[in-house]
Amino acid sequence: MADKKILTNPELKRYHRQMLLDGWGREGQERLKKSTVFIAGAGGLGSPAAIYLAAAGVGRIRICDYDTLEISNLNRQILHTHTRIGKYKALSAKMTLRRINPHVEVDAFDKKIDEESIAELAGDSSVIVDCMDNFPTRYVLNKFCVEKKIALVHASIWGFEGRVTTIRIPYTACLHCIFPESPPVGVFPVVGATPGIIGCIQATEVLKCLLGMEGNLYNQLLVFDGKSMDFKKLRVKNDPECTVCSDYRK
Ligand SMILES: [Zn+2]
Numbered sequence: 001m002a003d004k005k006i007l008t009n010p011e012l013k014r015y016h017r018q019m020l021l022d023g024w025g026r027e028g029q030e031r032l033k034k035s036t037v038f039i040a041g042a043g044g045l046g047s048p049a050a051i052y053l054a055a056a057g058v059g060r061i062r063i064c065d066y067d068t069l070e071i072s073n074l075n076r077q078i079l080h081t082h083t084r085i086g087k088y089k090a091l092s093a094k095m096t097l098r099r100i101n102p103h104v105e106v107d108a109f110d111k112k113i114d115e116e117s118i119a120e121l122a123g124d125s126s127v128i129v130d131c132m133d134n135f136p137t138r139y140v141l142n143k144f145c146v147e148k149k150i151a152l153v154h155a156s157i158w159g160f161e162g163r164v165t166t167i168r169i170p171y172t173a174c175l176h177c178i179f180p181e182s183p184p185v186g187v188f189p190v191v192g193a194t195p196g197i198i199g200c201i202q203a204t205e206v207l208k209c210l211l212g213m214e215g216n217l218y219n220q221l222l223v224f225d226g227k228s229m230d231f232k233k234l235r236v237k238n239d240p241e242c243t244v245c246s247d248y249r250k
Pocket of ligand 1: 173174175176177178238239242243244245246
């Protein structure tokens with residue numbers, strides 16, 4: 001059996017155009033192949049994030065979603081198809097990702113993410129992608145990433161608007177520093193292309209983290225407004241009194 005860490009000829013062809021980049025090359029591609037990423041949520045954000053990370057050749061993708069597919073998900077959750085309504089989204093995601101790139105290993109979990117389950121679900125992932133739709137679960141991801149000092153690529157959307165930041169302790173503020181209180185949980189409007197754009201930005205952030213490239217959204221909240229087509233970057237700062245991250249900065 002071929003060494004799983006070495007790129008095969010079909011993989012070298014598949015990834016040729018990205019390997020032309022400075023700071024990527026064959027070495028970077030092998031690094032991606034050895035990487036594991038945990039994607040929390042196989043919905044509007046998780047769909048493009050997972051598709052582009054699989055297409056880029058991240059070696060192992062762990063994707064978790066507790067829900068089954070509903071018809072109202074299909075205006076934005078492009079991992080799934082009309083024929084899979086009623087199926088677990090995690091399994092549907094695995095099916096799609098393996099079809100896009102059979103060189104990528106995909107672990108699918110239809111579990112609830114909470115303080116008890118997160119360590120097992122995330123496994124040995126070096127980056128976690130927050131593609132959730134509620135802050136209580138995001139805070140679970142944040143606490144875990146703060147404690148383990150794992151990069152967390154956070155995003156949220158509402159209507160035409162999306163926000164992204166990359167958290168990495170001790171260099172950045174944590175999610176709790178930026179958003180100390182959870183906005184109300186409930187059904188909110190979403191234009192499908194918005195998570196499409198924002199999920200692609202998350203995938204770009206993950207790839208830079210894995211490759212050790214510069215230019216991440218550290219201590220910056222990127223705010224995209226699809227109505228005016230404005231991209232703004234807001235500076236964010238860690239809260240020295242933060243109950244989640246202050247002990248992990250010493
Ligand atoms: Zn904090």
